[in-house]
Amino acid sequence: MPACCPPLPNRPQRRPRPQRLLCAALALLLSAGSLQAQGLPPSPVRLPALGESASDEFNLNQEKRIGEQVMREIRRDPAYLDDPQLLDYLQSLWAPLVRTARQHGDIDADTERLFPYEAFLVRDRSVNAFALPGGYVGVHLGLIAITSTPDELASVLAHELAHITRRHIARSVAASSRNSTLGLAAMLLGLLVASRAGSPDMAQAAIMGGQAAVLQAQLNFSRDMEREADRNGLATMAGAGFAPAGMSAMFDRLDGASRLNDSGAYPYLRSHPLTVDRIGEARQMVQATAQAGSLPPPPLLHGLMQARARVLMDPGVQALRKLQDFDTRGTMAQLPLSDRLGGLYAGALASAGLRDFDRADRAVRAALDLLAASPQRSDAPARRALAHLAVQLALARGQPAEAGALLAAEGLVDGGRSGLLLQAAWSLADGGEAPLRRSVEALHTWVTGQRDDAAAWQALAQAAGRLGQPLRSVRAEAEAQAALGNLSGAIDRLRAGQLMARRGGVGMDFIEASVIDARLRDLQAQRRQLLADERRAGERPRGGDAPE
Structure with missing residues (x-):
C-alpha cells in the first residue's frame, strides 16, 4: 500500500520513552491549569480587554516561531497520527469553529496571517487535548473515543480554540517575570533536545526543570482564564451550529470520570480541573442560550469515527483481536443502530490490521446491508465512510480494479483530502498513465494551497516519479x-x-x-x-x- 494513504492499522514501532515524556510534558505545561490541579492558589492575572496587547515580551511572531519549532518535533514523533479520514472528520468540526471565531472578531488580521489554526491527532489512548503556542491544538484519540456526540467533541475543541484566540499563554507570560519568554523557549528546547538524545534521564531532568520554570513564571492558565475559555468556547460552538448542551454533557462525562480512580487515563482532568464553580457556571450558560435543551441524536458518522479512533489508538495485536470480536457479538442486535454500525466498522478495521481481509470484507458488507435496511439508509456520510474502508481493503488485497470501481460508484473523490489521497493510492496501484496524470494534477492543485501536507507531497512525489x-x-x-x-x-x-x-x-x-x-x-x-x-x-x- 502506498505510503501516501496508510489505510489500515499496523503494528507501530515501540514509542520511545523520551518522546512519550515530551508529549506528556507539552500537554501538562502548555494546557490549562495544572497549578490549580495541585491545589495552588490562582495567579493574579488581569484579563485584558479584546484587542489589548497580551505581552510585549511574547509577541505574535515569537509565539508563532515557538509553536512551529514545537510542531516540527511533534510531527517526527511516532505518536503524531496523520489518518486522512479521521482528520477530515476532526476538520469538519474544527473548521466551523475557526470560521465562527473569525466572524466574532476573536481572530484578527494579524493572527489570521501568522497562525495556521491547525488541529492534529495524537495516537494515545488517554483522554486529553491541549493548545500550543502559535495556533495549534492536539487531540488524543482517547478523547474522540469517549465522546458520544460531535457536540461533545466540539465543546473541547472550542475551549482549546478560546485559549488560543484569547492568547492565554501570552497573558500568563505577561503576568510573570521579564525573562519568562526566554525561560519558556529554553524549557521547550530542552525538552526537544532530550527527546532527540534518546535519554530518559535527560528528558526527565528537562521536565523537572520545566516544571520549576512554570511555577516561577506562572505559565499555567488561571481559573479566570478557564472560565473565559468556557464562555468564549460556548459562544463559538453555538455560533458554529453545535448544540451548547454538548459542553455540559462533556462536563458531566469528565466529572463522572474524575470520581473514579484516574490511573493517568484522564490527563485532561488535571490540566483542566473541573471545579464546582466552573461546572455550575457552564450549566447556567447553557441554560441561558436559545438552543438550550437535550442533545440531538448523534449522526452515524460520529459513531464510525469513534470506532476508528478506538482501533487506531492501540494497534497492538491483543487490542486488535479484542476489537475484531465486535462484529460477532451476540448482543449487537439489541444495541442502537449507531453502536451496531460502529461495532462492525471497528471489527472490520481491526481484522484488516490483522491481515484477515476476508473477515474484514464480511464486516463491511454487513455494515452496508444494515445501513441500507435502516430508516437512516440515506445517511450519505456514514455510507461514504464504509465505502472508503471497502476501497482501502481492496487496495490492501491487491485488487485495484475493484477499488477503482468502488471509487467511481461511491463518488469518494470529491475534492476532500481523504478522497484525494485515496485516489492517489489507487492510481499508484493501478499504474495507468491517465489515472496517474489525474492524480498528479489534483495533488499539485491541493499542495499549492496546503503547503504543509506531507502526505500529499509524498503521494505527488511517487506519482510524478511513475510518470x-x-x-x-x-x-x-x-x-x-x-x-x-x-x-x-x-x-x-x-x-x-x-x-x-x-x-x-x-x-x-x-x-x-x-x-x-x-x-x-x-x-x-x-x-x-x-x-x-x-x-x-x-x-x-x-x-x-x-x-x-
Whole structure:
C-alpha cells in the first residue's frame, strides 16, 4: 500500500520513552491549569480587554516561531497520527469553529496571517487535548473515543480554540517575570533536545526543570482564564451550529470520570480541573442560550469515527483481536443502530490490521446491508465512510480494479483530502498513465494551497516519479521532508534536484528547476534562523546541521 494513504492499522514501532515524556510534558505545561490541579492558589492575572496587547515580551511572531519549532518535533514523533479520514472528520468540526471565531472578531488580521489554526491527532489512548503556542491544538484519540456526540467533541475543541484566540499563554507570560519568554523557549528546547538524545534521564531532568520554570513564571492558565475559555468556547460552538448542551454533557462525562480512580487515563482532568464553580457556571450558560435543551441524536458518522479512533489508538495485536470480536457479538442486535454500525466498522478495521481481509470484507458488507435496511439508509456520510474502508481493503488485497470501481460508484473523490489521497493510492496501484496524470494534477492543485501536507507531497512525489517527471518528484520529496520539520533532509533532496537539472536528460523541466533553486535558498535561510534561535537559547546545534 502506498505510503501516501496508510489505510489500515499496523503494528507501530515501540514509542520511545523520551518522546512519550515530551508529549506528556507539552500537554501538562502548555494546557490549562495544572497549578490549580495541585491545589495552588490562582495567579493574579488581569484579563485584558479584546484587542489589548497580551505581552510585549511574547509577541505574535515569537509565539508563532515557538509553536512551529514545537510542531516540527511533534510531527517526527511516532505518536503524531496523520489518518486522512479521521482528520477530515476532526476538520469538519474544527473548521466551523475557526470560521465562527473569525466572524466574532476573536481572530484578527494579524493572527489570521501568522497562525495556521491547525488541529492534529495524537495516537494515545488517554483522554486529553491541549493548545500550543502559535495556533495549534492536539487531540488524543482517547478523547474522540469517549465522546458520544460531535457536540461533545466540539465543546473541547472550542475551549482549546478560546485559549488560543484569547492568547492565554501570552497573558500568563505577561503576568510573570521579564525573562519568562526566554525561560519558556529554553524549557521547550530542552525538552526537544532530550527527546532527540534518546535519554530518559535527560528528558526527565528537562521536565523537572520545566516544571520549576512554570511555577516561577506562572505559565499555567488561571481559573479566570478557564472560565473565559468556557464562555468564549460556548459562544463559538453555538455560533458554529453545535448544540451548547454538548459542553455540559462533556462536563458531566469528565466529572463522572474524575470520581473514579484516574490511573493517568484522564490527563485532561488535571490540566483542566473541573471545579464546582466552573461546572455550575457552564450549566447556567447553557441554560441561558436559545438552543438550550437535550442533545440531538448523534449522526452515524460520529459513531464510525469513534470506532476508528478506538482501533487506531492501540494497534497492538491483543487490542486488535479484542476489537475484531465486535462484529460477532451476540448482543449487537439489541444495541442502537449507531453502536451496531460502529461495532462492525471497528471489527472490520481491526481484522484488516490483522491481515484477515476476508473477515474484514464480511464486516463491511454487513455494515452496508444494515445501513441500507435502516430508516437512516440515506445517511450519505456514514455510507461514504464504509465505502472508503471497502476501497482501502481492496487496495490492501491487491485488487485495484475493484477499488477503482468502488471509487467511481461511491463518488469518494470529491475534492476532500481523504478522497484525494485515496485516489492517489489507487492510481499508484493501478499504474495507468491517465489515472496517474489525474492524480498528479489534483495533488499539485491541493499542495499549492496546503503547503504543509506531507502526505500529499509524498503521494505527488511517487506519482510524478511513475510518470517520468524526476524534478517534480524530487522537489515533492523535499517538500514532504520540510513539512515534517526535517529541513536538512529537504535541503539534501533539493540539492540532488539541482544536480539532476544540471546534468539534463529526459524529463527535465526548466520551470521546476527554477522553483527548486528558489526553494533551496528559502529553506537554507530558515535553517540558519533556526540555528541562531537555538544558539540564543543555549542549545547545541542539531547533529549534522551546520550553518550554510
